[in-house]
Amino acid sequence: MKLSRYNTFFVTNGSHVGYNSLSDTFILMSDELYLLLVPFLEEKKSLELIKDIHPTLSTELVKKGFIVDDNLDELTTALKIAQKTDDDNNQYSIIVNPTMNCNFKCWYCYESHIVGSKMSTKTIDAIKAHISKVLQNKAIKRIHIGWFGGEPLLYYKSVMQPLLKYTKEISECKDVSFISNATTNGFLLTDSIIDNFKKYHLENLQITLDGNRERHNSVRNCKNLKLGTYDAIIQNIKKCAQKGVSVRVRINISNETLNGLKDIINDFAHFTNDEKRYICFSFHEVWQEKIYMYEQITSVIELFRVKGFQVLYKSEHSRSIFNTCYADKRNQVTINYNGDIFKCTARSFNSLNREGYLLDNGDIIWNEKYSKRFSFDLRTRNKACMECAIFPMCNGGCSQHRVENEKVPYCVFDFSESKKVDFLKDKFITRKNTIK
Ligand code: SF4
Numbered sequence: 001m002k003l004s005r006y007n008t009f010f011v012t013n014g015s016h017v018g019y020n021s022l023s024d025t026f027i028l029m030s031d032e033l034y035l036l037l038v039p040f041l042e043e044k045k046s047l048e049l050i051k052d053i054h055p056t057l058s059t060e061l062v063k064k065g066f067i068v069d070d071n072l073d074e075l076t077t078a079l080k081i082a083q084k085t086d087d088d089n090n091q092y093s094i095i096v097n098p099t100m101n102c103n104f105k106c107w108y109c110y111e112s113h114i115v116g117s118k119m120s121t122k123t124i125d126a127i128k129a130h131i132s133k134v135l136q137n138k139a140i141k142r143i144h145i146g147w148f149g150g151e152p153l154l155y156y157k158s159v160m161q162p163l164l165k166y167t168k169e170i171s172e173c174k175d176v177s178f179i180s181n182a183t184t185n186g187f188l189l190t191d192s193i194i195d196n197f198k199k200y201h202l203e204n205l206q207i208t209l210d211g212n213r214e215r216h217n218s219v220r221n222c223k224n225l226k227l228g229t230y231d232a233i234i235q236n237i238k239k240c241a242q243k244g245v246s247v248r249v250r251i252n253i254s255n256e257t258l259n260g261l262k263d264i265i266n267d268f269a270h271f272t273n274d275e276k277r278y279i280c281f282s283f284h285e286v287w288q289e290k291i292y293m294y295e296q297i298t299s300v301i302e303l304f305r306v307k308g309f310q311v312l313y314k315s316e317h318s319r320s321i322f323n324t325c326y327a328d329k330r331n332q333v334t335i336n337y338n339g340d341i342f343k344c345t346a347r348s349f350n351s352l353n354r355e356g357y358l359l360d361n362g363d364i365i366w367n368e369k370y371s372k373r374f375s376f377d378l379r380t381r382n383k384a385c386m387e388c389a390i391f392p393m394c395n396g397g398c399s400q401h402r403v404e405n406e407k408v409p410y411c412v413f414d415f416s417e418s419k420k421v422d423f424l425k426d427k428f429i430t431r432k433n434t435i436k
């Protein structure tokens with residue numbers, strides 16, 4: 001028996017906590033139990049003795065992967081799991097940007113709008129041809145279309161609807177399940193669009209609020225609308241919930257928005273219990289914020305939960321070797337309005353960065369950027385990740401991090417052990433009630 005290389009032990013709120021990133025489990029220990037364990041962790045006592053000293057603890061540590069068989073090569077196991085997740089052949093996922101234009105002019109992305117950009121009928125037909133070819137592969141059991149942009153609803157009728165209709169029909173024909181979701185600012189939603197969503201299996205939306213009414217309206221402006229967009233968006237979210245379309249309300253938090261976050265819940269007070277089931281709030285610190293905010297927002301999260309809403313915070317939906325980003329997966333493409341193919345949606349859609357392009361017959365011509373993203377060498381090149389105790393949980397970030405740091409050592413936690421532990425503390429707090 002040996003100690004897992006993926007153990008981390010830390011103290012939070014006076015409790016000793018262990019986390020194993022390969023089994024993704026926590027163990028909670030009293031002071032007494034932890035003190036008993038220390039000589040084993042420091043390798044001053046042979047692990048074989050732990051069974052005799054405390055059989056229950058020993059069983060628990062083995063069950064949760066903190067102690068593993070001598071022969072287990074955990075790094076190879078983790079790498080194989082990551083590879084298997086990325087090579088998953090059961091699902092095919094397409095992210096479509098119908099346009100790079102938007103009806104909002106938020107300061108942080110206004111620059112990247114391309115006025116007049118719109119997916120042509122020719123590109124829509126090429127996507128249909130692509131879907132038809134993909135579904136010839138009998139291994140595919142599920143097809144997913146995600147809508148992104150730009151604001152995808154600008155072209156609901158002319159781009160989204162024909163593609164949704166086609167995919168629904170062909171997936172039914174091939175006995176493949178079809179799901180769809182959209183990232184939208186939520187302003188253009190109407191009853192008829194939401195009814196259509198249900199008809200075409202588009203049942204999940206992500207809509208962002210940039211803080212409370214005052215803050216949101218100052219940041220997320222709609223062209224030609226002086227009153228702001230906050231109230232209209234909340235009304236539209238309610239309509240979705242009434243019609244059974246789930247909405248993840250992403251709330252961007254920063255030092256400026258922190259104080260007003262509690263106001264938001266008052267604006268959702270009129271949601272019935274039934275409607276609340278379709279709403280999930282997801283709090284995100286904007287990337288410019290470098291400070292650790294969990295403690296400041298804990299009470300806000302609690303308030304939202306007490307009012308009957310589901311709430312997610314960063315660590316609960318983090319990526320891992322079991323849940324890699326869509327861009328890390330082979331069976332995924334991001335198709336821009338002009339037929340350029342990308343993987344990651346968090347970077348510029350400039351044609352110079354494309355990883356391929358779509359032909360009229362539905363085939364994709366990939367370039368060397370795509371091949372590089374999937375090379376095993378790139379996955380294992382960063383020494384820090386290969387030696388890191390939380391690699392299975394972190395996965396080295398994602399393929400985009402690996403690509404961008406191809407020639408330099410990197411760590412998404414700035415090589416800081418304390419930042420990694422802070423992250424585990426967040427994860428622990430959010431899971432605390434479920435730990436046995
Ligand atoms: S930055 Fe990474 S995690 Fe984010 S979308 Fe791109 S590949 Fe995925």
Ligand code: SF4
Pocket residue numbers: 384385386388389390391394395396397410411412413414415420
């Ligand atoms: S990016 Fe950092 S935290 Fe993540 S696996 Fe690599 S070294 Fe560890």
